[in-house]
Amino acid sequence: MNKLSRYAILLTLAALTGCAAVETVTTIATDVGVQSGALTKAQGESIRKSTQAVSRSMEDFTQEQEYYIGRSVGAIVLGKYSALSDAKVNAYLNLLGQTLAMASDMPELFGGYHFLALNSDDINAFATPGGHIFVTRGLIRCCRTEDALAAVLAHEIGHVQLRHGMKAIEKGRVTEALTILAQESAKSFGSEDVIRLTREFGGAISDITNTMIKNGYSRAYEYQADAVSVTILKRIGYNPAALIDMLNVMARQMKPGGNDFARTHPSPQSRIAELKDNSGIALTSIEPPAVRKERFTKAVGHLL
Template sequence: MNGAWRTAVAVFLVLSLLAGTVPSSRAWALDLEEEKELGRKMLQTVREHFRLIEDPEVAGYVQGIGKRVVRSVGPVHYDYAFFVIDHATPNAFAIPGGYVFVFRGLLELMDSEAELAAILSHELAHVQARHIHKQLEKGRMLSIAAIVGTLAGAFLGLDGKAAQALAVGSMAGARSLQLKYSRENEEEADRLGFQYLTSAGYDAHAMVTVMQKMRRMNWQSDSRVPSYLLTHPALGERVGYLEQLVEHGATGGSRAAFRDAVGDYPFIQAVLMSGHTDVDAAQNRFTGWLQDPARKAAALYGLGRLALQKGRLEEALAHLRQAAILKPASPLVLNSLGEAYQRLGRLEDAEKALRSALMIDDESPMVHLRLGLVYQDQNRWQEALQHLKRAEGLAPLNAELDYHLGVLYGRMQDLGPAHYHLGRYAMRRGDFQLVAFHLEKAQSYLPASDDRIKELARWLKEAKRTPRDARMQVLDGF
């Protein structure tokens, strides 16, 4: 991947776990359970070093675009989950088990939904082509720990000492394997990525535009996280190559793009500004945007979000209603409008706005979450559960969802699932004592053979093996 996507991908890795022996000439292979374990460990490492953005608007939006691209890939062996890391470096990567990460800095660089879809398409192409797997096979990785250390060093910018510490018991750490894509890798990922992107309904030219943006930027290598460009060289050459692919229609099909290239992307950038930058700076930026007709709707949306954060609900409602007039088909705007109505106690108006949003996009996890909370406020438990479970299916591994599901199950007096979800929430918040409490309670309501019990027990066991300083880092970060 050179060009335009900064990222990192890691994927269907293979290895043989032979206690203390060198793998034989037979093909390495992780079974699905081992691959999932590798993914879980890498996810844990990411959580220990970075904060994840769990704002339902941002997380749900990226998850939705990612799932749309995944459907264009064809058969896959696991469910992909998409996360946003709250870090200014422009980067993205995928790891075994179906976990895909996009950094906030990359979202701030792009200008359209199609460009985000282009990056995800290219990353998934590397995964499908098993490019990282082939490099790991050459590196003769002997353990999952060694692979975690290698991926952490390559994609998270951990220094050699830190990465090697992750590769416990192995001489093969991050320094022994340079995860860089070859020119052949990039060509294959380009062609596959073009197919995925156009099959998902986007204009393949977005791959060119996002790379051109990065080419114009003069990134400084002062971050601990490697940017996309550092692991994908020859940027100028790749811009020309991609332009030729677009010109000659190397997409595997001639279907015209049918999705709005920009989509709700300006609103996502407004969310990032309102929630992850200086509030006064965001206020001034949105006020300036009001003078630009192309950005006025996003400006009103951003001002509405800031007012919601400050508890100025009537002001928020006024801004969001104006934004909805300008952009009536935006699930993001309608979702925040529904939140404003809900917090004002106008539950019927909230339901109406959110149902309108679902008519536009029935696969929006953030809208299902908000509608579930509205139904919960109305004591319509089963309808609330239906939408919260739908949101969970669309955006798994979300701490906020686990919290709300735990509370809802508790109100419904279904205490086994209630303690399970609250236990998952506690784990993601780094509160291991609370995890132990909810595990004990869940065990009294659920059979010992229940997979949910096994999941909490496994997480707790892994947490106890985590060094104290790492546990404190989790607590501080979350």
């Protein structure tokens, strides 16, 4: 058995890694390798297994699964904050938010985007991987115009589009859940599998809510979501400077040491600085057209 030739096959296999059809190619390649005697059966098997493990990542979750993760993350948010049962406000948030979502790079989700106001004076907002987006009355109060509220909702859409929630799930958990799935995918699920999967599901929900509610995403993620917000606002004809205007109001209304954005987000000042540096937004605030002002006041004026 020639050592060099075995390396050649292994090298070819390595070169093929990273291609979309890597598993299929690897399967064929290892079969060829084993049959020609270049690899032992055990070696072939181990290459196959490790390729499968490597190719199992967050991307392997279907949108349907992200939707179910989102529902439970949302239920936890609603355990901390109660919903604002105001049909006028919620209808307006959905009209505005769903329109903005259509202008994002991720306009379609398994169950679509849905928005809900929260009955709290905290300055806070949350977006689940399933497209459930929540905004507190306290944050709506930081918005003086429809453009500013659009900036807030578009920032949350940014977190969904960039899958920041899903990225908060521990890698080991992702692998574990997908391994259970891969083992059992061919046959129907037994109750034992449901219990194992529910354990991973619960873990994933905790990973996401701990990050989202308690610790906050990284500063980089927040700046990225701001950048997406600016893109969406521009695409649809809103004034992107409204995001800066909103952040200025937020800076004045935010209570230091609060358990809301004060804890989970970079300071409004540093977000403004980042926006000026990287998005080149002019500070000069332009008044929105009268029609927009009017409908904004009509929909949320009683909260301000």
